[in-house]
Amino acid sequence: MQENSALRAFVAVARTGSVSRAADQLYLTQPAVSLKLKQLQQHLGLTLFTRRPQGLTLTADGYALLPAAENALASALAFEQRASALHSTLRGKLKIGTIVDPEFIRLGKFLSRLMARAPQLETELHHGMSGNVLTKVEQGELDVGFFLAPPGEGSGSEILAWRELTHFHYHVIAPAGWETKLMDTRWEALARLPWIVTPSVSAHHRLLERVLTPSGATPNRVAQVDQEACMLDLVRAGVGLSLARDALAMAERQESGLAVAENVRLPCALSMIWRKERAAEPTIRAALDTLDTVWPYRLG
Numbered sequence: 001m002q003e004n005s006a007l008r009a010f011v012a013v014a015r016t017g018s019v020s021r022a023a024d025q026l027y028l029t030q031p032a033v034s035l036k037l038k039q040l041q042q043h044l045g046l047t048l049f050t051r052r053p054q055g056l057t058l059t060a061d062g063y064a065l066l067p068a069a070e071n072a073l074a075s076a077l078a079f080e081q082r083a084s085a086l087h088s089t090l091r092g093k094l095k096i097g098t099i100v101d102p103e104f105i106r107l108g109k110f111l112s113r114l115m116a117r118a119p120q121l122e123t124e125l126h127h128g129m130s131g132n133v134l135t136k137v138e139q140g141e142l143d144v145g146f147f148l149a150p151p152g153e154g155s156g157s158e159i160l161a162w163r164e165l166t167h168f169h170y171h172v173i174a175p176a177g178w179e180t181k182l183m184d185t186r187w188e189a190l191a192r193l194p195w196i197v198t199p200s201v202s203a204h205h206r207l208l209e210r211v212l213t214p215s216g217a218t219p220n221r222v223a224q225v226d227q228e229a230c231m232l233d234l235v236r237a238g239v240g241l242s243l244a245r246d247a248l249a250m251a252e253r254q255e256s257g258l259a260v261a262e263n264v265r266l267p268c269a270l271s272m273i274w275r276k277e278r279a280a281e282p283t284i285r286a287a288l289d290t291l292d293t294v295w296p297y298r299l300g
Contacts, residue, residue, distance in 0.1 A: 004076050007069045009036035010048060014066050017055040023224035060098060079212070088117040094283045097126050097133030097145025099203075100228060105146050105270065106294050114290045120265055121283060122130065129226065131201025134160070137273050144274045144287050147202035150210070151269040162271045165295040167223050169265040175238040176257035185264050188217045194240030195219035204243045209267045 012022035013033065023030045041048055047064035058066065094114075098107060111123060126133075126142060132147035146157055147162065149159055156160040171188060174182055181193060191212055197219055198204040212218060222240045225231045231242050236256050243266065244252065252258040272291060274284050 002139050004073060006036045006043075008064075009033045010040055011066065011069050011073060013037060013049065013056055014058055014062065014069075017057065019056065020121070030218045050297060075254070090282050090286055091120045092283050093122045093124055094144070094287060095124045095126060095142045096287070097128060097136060097142040097147075099128065099130055099133060099148065100245075104247070110290060110294045111294050114287060116284050117290055118283075121286065129199065129202040129205075131199075135201075137275065139294050143278070143281075143284055144272055147271045147273045148268055149271065150207070151267055153269075154271065157273075159275055159277070160273045161276045162273045164269045164271045164289065165291065166270050167267065168270070169267055170204070170243040170245060171266075172241055172261035172264045173235055173244045173249050173252060174241045174259040174261070175235055176259065177236040178241075178259045182259055182261045185261050186215075187211050188215045190241070190261065191215075191217035191263075193220060194222040196223045196234045196240045196242040197221050198224065199226055202226070203268065204221055207268060208243065211266060225298060244288045 008026060009022060012025050013019055016022050016025065018036075019033050020031050023033045026033065033053070037049070044065075044116075045060050046061045046065075048065065049056040076194075080111075086172055098105060102108060114121065114123065126136070128136075130146075134147055134157065137145045138157055138159060146275075149155065151164065151167050152162075154160075176192070182190070184190075190259045197208070200206075208216075208219060208276050220240075223234055225234065228248075230246070232244070232252065234240070235242050235258060243276040245268075246296065249258075255261050261284075272288070274288075278284050
């Protein structure tokens, strides 16, 4: 900064003991350095240097002011660096579609690391079911979103790109004491039992339809819910069957005594989706780069 040029000249001469060496260091002429020293001394009303045969040496006043001058220049440099960094700091808003529970999608860790990478970036979360998130990402209402589908199938949309983050399984769960009703694990038999189903935009619905369609069976619907917590509560209350993720199914069997159909697993993958044409946008790029630190193992 221009207003610090006199301080730079003062510090350079103090360190080198020579106007000529200070001029070389500052890429200035000797007269220019001498003029800056003269102006600084006049402004302060103090003599900062004494001329000796070996060069210039600091006076007592000069020694007293040197640390303050060095600190002022260091602060000015830090200010300039901070200002420069702001030019490249990512700003804007990232709208993220979230699904199921925050712990499963590692939402807290994802947002924490995204904010560390781009502290000026504002995030806006919209919770829903996979199908709703997909539609909103397609339409541009969301920038990125979490999504559930069978492994390797992605979003099923030609305009969306996707990255699989983890694989897991859904299990068939039933009220406590229904173990005998789950003895016949053919899908035709399971479909005849009372089911708590979910809307067509949910991953539950798509996965269940996928396994029932070959046999022509349809679930015996007794209730429909759009929230996982509500679904689990109805299963605990003895209303009927539903699907639950690995961790939930095992936890509910342990804690609530729910029955889990043996050897019945529906493979699923958690992915993040975004519009292909927007992949190079800085906000979306930051989200995808952050994913690599939260889910470091790329799935094939």
